[in-house]
Amino acid sequence: MPKKKPVNLPGDGTAALLPVPPMDNWWWLSHKGTTTSFLCISLFALLIRSAVSMFPYSGAGTPPKFGDFEAQRHWMEITTNLPAIDWYRNGTHNDLTYWGLDYPPLTAYQSYIHGILLRVFNPESVSLFSSRGHESYHGKLLMRWTVLSSDALIFFPAALFFVLVYHRNRAKSGVAWHIAMILLNPCLILIDHGHFQYNCISLGLTVGAIAAVLCGSEVLTCVFFSLALSHKQMSAYFAPAFFSHLLGKCLRRKNPILSVLKLGIAVIVTFVIVWWPYLHSVDDFLMVLSRLAPFERGIYEDYVANFWCTTSILIKWKKLFTTPSLKSISLAATVLASLPSMVQQILSPSDEGFLYCLLNSSMAFYMFSFQVHEKSILMPFLAATLLALKIPDHFNHLTYYALFSMFPLLCRDKLLLPYLSLHLLFTLIYHSPGTQITLPKTKASSFSFTSFPGYRFLLRTHFFISLFLHVVYLTIQPPQKYPFLFEALIMILCFSYFVMFAIFTNYTQWTFSSHFRSADKEKKRI
C-alpha cells in the first residue's frame, strides 16, 4: 500500500504499472476504471448467487414449522393482508407463535413490498391462512428473486460506494481483488441465497454507512445506520464502533455539542420516520420492542461458536443463573469486550482504526451478547471483508472458520454442494494467479503476534482437525449418548480460532494507531 512504499512515485502507482500490461494478470479487468471492473465482477457475483438459489432453502419440505423461508413468506402474508398496526400484535388473524414478526419495522415494510410483488405474480403464495407452508416452483423462484434483487439494489451499490471511497487514494492494483472479496463473500451468499434471509439489506445499509464515514458525510452515516438498525436489530453489533468513532470526531470539532446534536437529530428523525406507525401510543411501541428482544429463547441457540455456548460445556450457565441475571452478565461482558476498541476510537478516530473497531465490536457482540445465532458471524465477517487488503492472511483463515462454524447448519439445509463449491471458489479467487505479487505484505503480518512460534503450529493443527471433522461429520453417525458431539467439536474449534483472531485484531487496532501516529509525526518532521 502507498504507506509502505519507501519512495512515493509522482502520481500514483498505476502510471508506473501501465506500460507493461502482461506483468499484471488482472490488469485487463481494471484498466477501464473501478466502476467498470466492479460491474464485471458484480455480474459474476450475481451469476453465482442465482446458481446457489437453485438449491433448497432452509426447512424445504419439512412441515409443520418449516424454516426461515417460511418465516419470511409468512411475514409477507401478514404484512400484505393486515394493517400495519396489527403486524406485531397477536390476534385472530395473526398468530405470533407461528413465525411471528420479530424484526424491526423496516423488515416489515420490505416484506410488504415483496409481498405485493408476490401477490401480483403468484397470489396463492401470500393469501392469508391458506398459504401456510406454501411451497411451489414459482413461489420459491419469486422469493429467491426478491433476495436477488435486494442484493443487487442495496448491497451492490453500497459496496461500490465503499470501494470507490476506500480506494480513492490507493494503488489500483488491488481493487479488483478487493471487490471480488466483498461481492463473493461465501458466508453471505450461502445464508441469503441458500438458507434464505435478507441480510444483504441490513449489511448493505451498514456498508453504505461505513462508506459515508470514510467520505466524511456523517449525517448520511447516521441515516444509513439507523435504517440498518431498523431492518435488523443485529446491526447493533456495529453500533459501538459508529458511536465511538463519530463521538471521537465530534469531540475534535470546534463545537462538539453542536455536532453531536446534529447527528443525534439525524438519528432520531430517521427512526421516527421508520417507526411512525408504532409511535402513536406507548403500548404499541413496547409491543414492537418486546417482539424484537426474544429473551425467553435463552442465552444461546444450537451450537454457536461463541463464549457462552462453548463454555457451557463446562459451566452450565442456564442452570446457574436466571435469565434476567444472564441478561445483565452478557451485557456487561459485551460492553467490556468492545470497550478497548471504543476507547481507541474516541481517543484517536481514524478511518483505518474505525474499520478495525467495527470488526472488534461486532466480534465482541458475537462472543458475548445474548441470543446469538450461527448466522451472526456475518457481521464480524463483513467488517473483516472490508479490511481484506490489510489483513489478507487472517481474512483467509477467518473465512474458512466462519464458513466452518455454519457447516452443520448448511448441512441441515442440504447445501453441502454450494458450501464446497463456494469454498473452492473463494480459495481460487483469493489465490488468483498474479495477485500475490500485488497483495501487500502489511506490517501486521510481520509483527510479533503472528511470528510467535506456537501460532503457526496452532493454526496448522486447527486446520487439520477441521478437515478431519468435515469428513467425520459427513460420514460417521455420532454416538447415541451424545448426538451433537460433532457439532460441539466444530464449535470448540471455531471458537478457539475466533478468540485468536479477536485478540489479534484488538492488538492490531491499538498498535496500528501508534504506528499511524509515529508515521504522522515523521511526515510533519519532513
Next chain:
Amino acid sequence: MDHRKNDHRLHLLWFFAVSTTIKLLLIPSYRSTDFEVHRNWLAITHSLPLTKWYFDETSQWTLDYPPFFAHFERFLSFFASLVDPKIVNLHSGLNYAADSVIYFQRITVILSDLSLLFGVYRLTRKVEPLKRNLICALVVWSPGLLVVDHVHFQYNGFLLGLLLLSVSFLGDGRDLVGGFLFAVVLCFKHLFAVAAPVYFVYLLRHYCWVGLVTGLRRLVTLGVVVVAVFVAAFGPFVYYGQIQQVISRMFPFGRGLCHAYWAPNFWVFYIILDKGLAFTLRKLGFDVQVPSASFTGGLVGDSSPFAVLPQITPLTTFVMVLLAITPCLIKAWRKPQPGLVARWIAYAYTCGFLFGWHVHEKASLHFTIPLAIVAVQSLEDAKHYFLVSIVSCYSLFPLLYEPQEYPIKVLLLLLHAMVMWLGFSAQYLDEKGLKNKEKAGEIKSKFEIGCIEKAYLMGLVLVEIVSQFLHPYFLGDRFTFMPLMLISTYCAVGIMYSWIWQLRKILA
C-alpha cells in the same frame, strides 16, 4: 522459460477450476430430455452386447451416435453401475431422476471437460500471455458450453476438446496426429464431418504433396491411420452385418429440414420467403394449397412443406454446404498454412450450420469455439468474434425456457460480453492514448464496435423484451411460435453476416 510454462499451466488450471465451481453449482438446474437420452445409452451399452446396441428400442431415445461414443458410454456405465445399479438398468432405470443419477451424469460431463482443458492448453502453449488468457476465458468460460453441456446436458466440451487438440497438432505441423484425432472425433460424433473436406484438402496438400515417393508413402500412412480408426469403430458392426442399421440410426433424414426450434440459419429465410410468397399470392387471388407437411418433421418423399418454393431435400443441402465450403478449399489447396487451419475449420462449420439439414441450434458451438482461437489474431477478428459469439449464445436462449434458469442465462451472456469487451480493449490499447493517459484520464482502446453492429446488438435486447415479456403479456398463448421465430430470424441475420465476413476474410 520453464517458469513461464508453469505459469501458463497454473493460469489455465485456475480458469478451469473457476468454471468447475460454476458447473458444480449448476447441477440442480433444468435438464433436457438429452439427460435421459444419455442415461438410456448408459443402460444400453452396459446391459446389452455390442450386437444389440443399435437395435434396442426399449426407450424412444435410441442410440444414434457413432460407435466410439457408445464405447465412451460403456466406459462410464461401469462407474455408473458402481454408484447406483439402477442407472444402468434398461427397464427400471427409465426416466430415473434420483440424486445419484443426476450427480453422476453431471459430474461425468464436468470431468470429461478435462479434454477441453488439454486442448486449450496445447493450443495456447506458445501464445503470449494476454492473448492466452483471453483464449482461456473465451473457451473455458464459454457461456454456450455452460448452457448446452452443464444445464441442457450434452458432452460437447469433451468433443470440442478433441477437435481443438487436433487443430493444435495441425498448427504444429504434425499433420498425421491431427488427422488421426479428427478421425477419432468423427467416430464420436459424426456431425463434425462438415469439416472433413477441409481436412482432406489440407492434409492432401500440406502433408502428402511433397514429391512422388515421400508423398505416396505419406498418403498411404495417412490412409492407413484413418481407415484403422474407422475400422476400430465400425469394423465390428460390419463384421456382424449391421452397418446398414448403424448408418440409418446415425443419419435420420426422416427428421425434416429444421429442428423443432429453428436454428438461426439460411433456411429460416427460405421458409419465411415461402410463407410470404404464399400469403401474397393468395391475396392476389391465386389458389395456393396450404402444405400439410411441416418443416420439422415428416419423411422425405412426403408432400412438400413449402407452398410455393421448391422442395428442399437432404441432397440439396449437402450440395449447398459443399458449394459454400469450396472457396475455402481452393484457398487451402493453393496456400496450405498451418496458422489458418482453425479459421478454415470454423468457416466450414459455419457453412454446415447455415445450410445443413436438420441443424440444431447447439451446432453453433462448433464454430464459436474454434473462432475463439482466431479472435485474438487481429482487431477485425476480435470485433467479428464479439458479435458472433453474442449472437450464437443468444440463439441458445430458447433451450432453457424455464423461468428458474432465466437469470442464469442472461447473466452468463452479459458476463461473457463484458469479459470480451474488457479483454479485447486491453489487448488493443491505443498506444497514443496510453501516453496521453494523464491528460485524458481514461485509456482509449482501438477496440470499438461499429454503429451498425452496436445497433444490431441493441436489437437483441429489443427482441428479448418483445419475445419474453411483451408477447406473452399482449398475446398470451396465441401465436406461441412467434417469439421463437423472431429470435431465430434475428439471429440468422447475425450468423449470415458472420458467414459473409469469414468468407471475405478467407478470400482476402
